[in-house]
Amino acid sequence: MCHVCVMESVKKKMLSRRDLFRGAAATGMVGLAASAARPALAQSTGKVVDLTHTFTPEFPTFGGEPGISMEKTFSIEKDGYQLFRVTYDEHSGTHIDAPLHFSADGASVDELAPEDLMCPLCIVDISAKAAEDANAMVEAEDIEAWISANGDIPAGALVAMYSDWAEKVGDPSFRNDADGNFAFPGFAQSATDMLNEMGVAAIGVDTLSLDPGNSADFAVHYSWLPSGRYGIECLAGLAGLPATGATIFVGAPKHGGGTGGPARVMAVL
Known part of the structure; x- marks a missing residue:
């Protein structure tokens, strides 16, 4: 499907399903991360890993246009201090998807409960699958295998997909295949439906989209x-982190009515 067709499909689907979404996100966030994250913090060694890409106009975006621009409006030479006017697309760089992004009246980014932005981090490694298939997905069986190896996923966790895709940033293959089609790993609904039932607060990917x-x-x-849950796209730094045992901190923006925005995301071990 062409890029323009994809975006038009999204717009039409959001309008046609407006009534379905009305009230769907009214239940809000699951609000379970507070009790789940505090024990993880108590066990922390204090090591911090930055999971955020540096955000520049060259960073790949879903739409293909630069996601950020910076204009220097004050300078040391002229004004004695420096200041930039920054313009950015909400869904570019390492960023958060709030419920409002894909629902008519879901929670906006400023309405996310702060306790749901501090979560136990569980990492599902599908890098072997992704090396064979650019559109590989985290499937329900991958979640089951993770649980068999690591134990239950705690309520309020953030479950992140590690596909090793962050290593491709700066190369066209981060976004497209040789024919110019979107090609990158993501989650399958079979997996996210399962995580929803477990009370997981959020999912994250090291690619441009939660979907492949x-x-x-x-x-x-x-x-x-x-x-009522959120997602994080374009994570960095997942390589080398353990499958379980870290706590993730999502420094989400807080502009009123926002559907998401660039975020500083960190893991503490």
Whole structure:
């Protein structure tokens, strides 16, 4: 599907499903991270890992246009101090998707409960699958395998997909295949439906989208976000982190009525 067609499909689907979403996100966030995250913090060694890409106009975006611009409005030479006017797209760089992004009246980014932005971090490694298939997905069986190896996923956790895709930033293959089609890993709805039932607060990916690049229906966006949960896209630094045991801190923006925005995301071990 062409890039323009994908975006038009999203717009039409959001309008046609407006009534379905109305009230769907009214339940708000699950609010379970507070009790789950505090024990993880108590066990922390204090090591901090930055999971955020540096945000520049060259950073790849879903739409293909630069996601940020900076204009120097004051300078040391002229004014004695420096200041930039920064303009950015909410959904560019390492960023958060709030429920409002894919629902008519879901929670905006400023309405997310702060306790849900501090979560136990569980990392599902699908890098081997992704090396064989650019549109590989975290499936329900991957979640089951993770649980068998690591124990239960705690309520209020953030479950992140590690596909090793962050290493491709700066190369066209981060976004597209050789034919110019979107091609990158993401979550399957079979996995996110399972995580929803477990009371997981959020999901994250090291790619441009919660859904895989070849998705034509944005099934995960349309099911996960309207349920009152959020997502993080374009994570960095997941390589080398343990599958479990870290706490993730999501420094979400807080502009009123926002559907998301660039975030500083860190893991504490």
